Amino acid sequence: MSGSDMTFGAELRPVSEEPKPAVRWWRLTGDSLFHAAAVFAALIAAAALFATVIAIAYDSRLSIETFGVWRFLTSSEWNPVTQTFGAFPFIIGTLVSSAIAMVLAVPVSFGVAVFIAEIAPSWIKKPIAGAIELLAAIPSIVYGLWGLLVFAPVFSSIEPWITQYFGAIPGIGLLFQGPPAGIGMLTAGIVLAIMVLPYTSSIMRDVFLIVPSSLRESAYAMGATTWEVAWDIILPYTRSAVIGGIFLGLGRALGETMAVTFVIGNSNMISPSLLMPSATIPSVLANEFTEATTPLYLSSLIYLGLILIAVTLIVRFLAVLLIRRLGRREGASA
């Protein structure tokens, strides 16, 4: 990839540097203007990110001074009456709901992508891919309303069954206790999984389609099944792109606000059961920002926002690390 870039540049540079009398003065100015505009646009984007982080950190200083970092991260008391604030239940809620979403969405995305890339007859590929991509176009508030008004009632009739069968298993059973309200951590995770699906599946599908057909066809010629081709040929070939797609979806799940607020049940308490209500950082912000009447309260909410940014950055960092490490291992084995 990088090699071909170099040859491209090497071919082009002398051509563009050749003095061309035919070029009008305004074309040169136009080009340098475009150059400046592109640099400016790039700088603006970077500056906006930095300015946001700095502004959020600045506005949360009152809470940072009052509670410090460690105490705020580990305290599970969030009480506007006593003006004591701690982020722990919301950090847990954010991470667990997103984890549920990924556990559900990744296998389905893989299935969808393999179906479109390998199995589906060509006339059905486009409609299915289109339908899944349309999922991404639905506003998140619609997912929230759908989750609350359509999915939760159905799910609440399934929950007693889940509690009866899964709840009886020692150990794991703790995850499936509680009243069948239809809302809670698991509902939020399922709704998030549907929202994340178009992102992960369309990236997987795109990269699966660029796997050289010589590779695939030689595997089929060796008598490999579709599963073996997908798992042993396509997936290793596209691994880093697939992981990138998964983390893109995870990023979306971590920051999702409205849909989660509607279906997670909004309780500040940490419960081992996935059927119990919980809360995430974005959902608390959405719920409490408008009526936060004291400076410390408001500052603590903004502090939560800062922590969400940190969580997202850490997740991104881990993704890059993982891709690099896998890349190195692949290099070593090859």
Place this chain on the structure above:
Amino acid sequence: MSIVSKSRSGRRLWVAVLALAISGVCAAADSTITGAGSTWVYPLVAKWSEAYKVKTGTEVNYQSIGSGGGIAQIKAGTVAFGASDMPLKPEDLKAAGLIQFPTAVAGEDLVYNLPGIKPGQLIFTGPLVADIYLAKIKKWDDPAIAKLNPGVKLPNMDITVVHRSDGSGTTFTFANYLSKVSPEWEQKVGADTSIAWPTGIGGKGNEGVASYVQRIPGSIGYVEYAYILEGHLAWARMINKDGKVVSPTLKGFQDASAHVDWSKAQDFYVILTDHKGPDTWPISGCTWQILRKSASKDTNLAVMKFFYWGFEHGQGMAESISFGPLPPSTVAAIKAYWKNELGYTI
């Protein structure tokens, strides 16, 4: 030729647009009042301002950004009035150079979902509700509930507590009432627009709470009066401070206000929960408007005129959307308060 004529007509268009824009700005500057704050009072201000514009030409531009935002905006002086569901303490008002007055009364009630039990059939007391929300009473056939409701067949069902997840004046009023009637609630939980709930699930907005209660058998929640009128939910009767069993009515909310001696209450810092009176509804609430003392007389007068017009002529409109108009005695007290605090009144 054609270019010239085009540019000329273009210029004429621009002049026209500019003139329109300037006249628009002037008109707006003459007769627009801006306010921001409480989402609870928004339907009332919207309804009043629509009629007020037709009557006087003055436009009221109200943004329902929440009480916290309303207080911040009026402190910063970016709006002419701020609206809050929770009154500011007199010392806070003084420190920030603000005044406040009530707008209208409202109320809320408990709703429940129990098979076979009709709206208005169950009777609660404040301490009982506090114990339910403290998770001390966990079953519907608890003796404490059965004692208040002889003859009602209560099921052996778990109680699922539902509360508001978003910060809200409704929560503040509810928690304030529980603090007044239950020492344990006051000590463990207290009252604010958001509180640390000992138990339960949180629904966003009145709609969220109503939809949870409608769906979850054995649930109990609290919603504004308007949601009870819709008729989908079974609501409770309460025993008030006088020991009488009452149903929620606009008159019950107004009685709460009528039994307050507003002339003695500094800066109207009175919460309408748990007041005396045989018909008084115990979980009554109020919303407040906040003005800046240092704002120009014209600005403040414009706001005062608008609300005074609402007090006098907007009563029917208020009732149509389940707000109780302030009793005449309260309106008189507001007028005297303006004179006293600002040195002028309408």
